[in-house]
Amino acid sequence: MEWNKKWFRWGFSFLIFLIVVSGALGIIHEGHAGATESMFLHRYVGVQSCEACHSSGLLGRQFQAWKSSPHSRAFLDLSSREALDIGKRLGVSDPKTSQRCLSCHVTAPNAALPEAVSTFRMKDGVQCESCHGPGEDYTHYSVMIDPKKAREAGLVIHPDKKTCLTCHNPSSPTYKGFDEKTAMSQIAHPLPPAMSEKFGSSLTGGAP
Numbered sequence: 001m002e003w004n005k006k007w008f009r010w011g012f013s014f015l016i017f018l019i020v021v022s023g024a025l026g027i028i029h030e031g032h033a034g035a036t037e038s039m040f041l042h043r044y045v046g047v048q049s050c051e052a053c054h055s056s057g058l059l060g061r062q063f064q065a066w067k068s069s070p071h072s073r074a075f076l077d078l079s080s081r082e083a084l085d086i087g088k089r090l091g092v093s094d095p096k097t098s099q100r101c102l103s104c105h106v107t108a109p110n111a112a113l114p115e116a117v118s119t120f121r122m123k124d125g126v127q128c129e130s131c132h133g134p135g136e137d138y139t140h141y142s143v144m145i146d147p148k149k150a151r152e153a154g155l156v157i158h159p160d161k162k163t164c165l166t167c168h169n170p171s172s173p174t175y176k177g178f179d180e181k182t183a184m185s186q187i188a189h190p191l192p193p194a195m196s197e198k199f200g201s202s203l204t205g206g207a208p
């Protein structure tokens with residue numbers, strides 16, 4: 001137990017060190033230039049911004065869980081034989097450029113508009129921010145570790161069934177129903193117990 005904690009503390013400090021260095025190099029966040037002209041409250045930054053921290057074992061490798069889920073392939077799958085067949089049936093000649101498909105298969109279907117920063121990539125499909133909210137203002141370390149600040153900056157800590165149903169609904173040409181319990185367990189990517197041990201209920205704001 002003691003040993004575990006020591007490792008956790010050491011590893012965590014190292015993680016923070018990496019974050020500070022990459023932050024200084026401008027890798028994590030591209031800055032606020034132009035944000036004031038944006039009609040959007042917060043903009044999408046793209047999954048690689050989250051990857052910088054959330055691929056770490058200390059945080060629970062949420063990036064890897066997402067990468068191996070169908071959500072990471074949602075855009076690429078629009079080029080499949082099956083997608084072309086579905087498109088043909090609905091009079092859509094190129095699913096990967098049609099809003100009728102992109103609306104559910106990518107995080108920001110209008111990425112050309114100022115709703116996303118330049119690091120955002122459509123090809124990454126349904127990304128973290130589809131469920132957790134656009135990350136421009138909460139991906140900084142000092143905000144991220146403070147659940148209250150993070151919520152105020154747009155982070156949705158506990159997405160629920162309502163979030164899923166914005167895409168998992170009968171408007172999907174392949175819809176066969178949505179079972180919340182099964183679907184949630186198929187994409188589960190919790191923080192490790194060590195995190196909740198360290199931060200206690202401050203981590204979840206007391207919610208279950």
Ligand code: HEC
Binds near residue numbers: 059144146203
């Ligand atoms: C600078 C590093 C860093 C970046 C970048 C980052 N996170 Fe985090 N995130 C953390 C840390 C550390 C925690 C641990 C929670 C805490 O300390 O309260 C966390 C916690 C979270 C939580 C749970 C919050 C809670 O209070 O339970 C969510 C959800 C989350 N991050 C989503 C994201 C998403 C989505 C992105 C990308 C848009 C992202 N994070 C980018 C470091 C980061």
Ligand code: HEC
Binds near residue numbers: 080092101175
């Ligand atoms: C309302 C949201 C929505 C729209 C619009 C939508 N999809 Fe999907 N798509 C989904 C969801 C959710 C799934 C996962 C399976 C399901 O529940 O339908 C999916 C799955 C798929 C799959 C994989 C099927 C499988 O067997 O898993 C293909 C291919 C696909 N969609 C193509 C398309 C094409 C082509 C269009 C445009 C003509 C389109 N989708 C429009 C939400 C949508």
Ligand code: HEC
Binds near residue numbers: 047126130131189190
């Ligand atoms: C399809 C929706 C969806 C996507 C995509 C998604 N998440 Fe989540 N995330 C959830 C749900 C649902 C939960 C569970 C919320 C709860 O505990 O009530 C969750 C939980 C988390 C937690 C733990 C929160 C806690 O306090 O226990 C973190 C951290 C997190 N997500 C980060 C990420 C990151 C980083 C990505 C992208 C690499 C991502 N998520 C992609 C829906 C999503």
Ligand code: HEC
Binds near residue numbers: 070
């Ligand atoms: C922005 C739209 C969007 C949201 C929000 C979303 N999904 Fe999905 N989901 C999709 C698409 C599109 C696919 C199909 C991807 C593919 O196979 O190409 C999919 C596939 C899945 C699959 C694979 C099984 C299947 O039905 O094909 C599961 C499980 C899943 N989603 C769970 C969830 C859960 C749980 C939530 C809510 C926490 C959620 N999704 C929110 C768009 C979404």
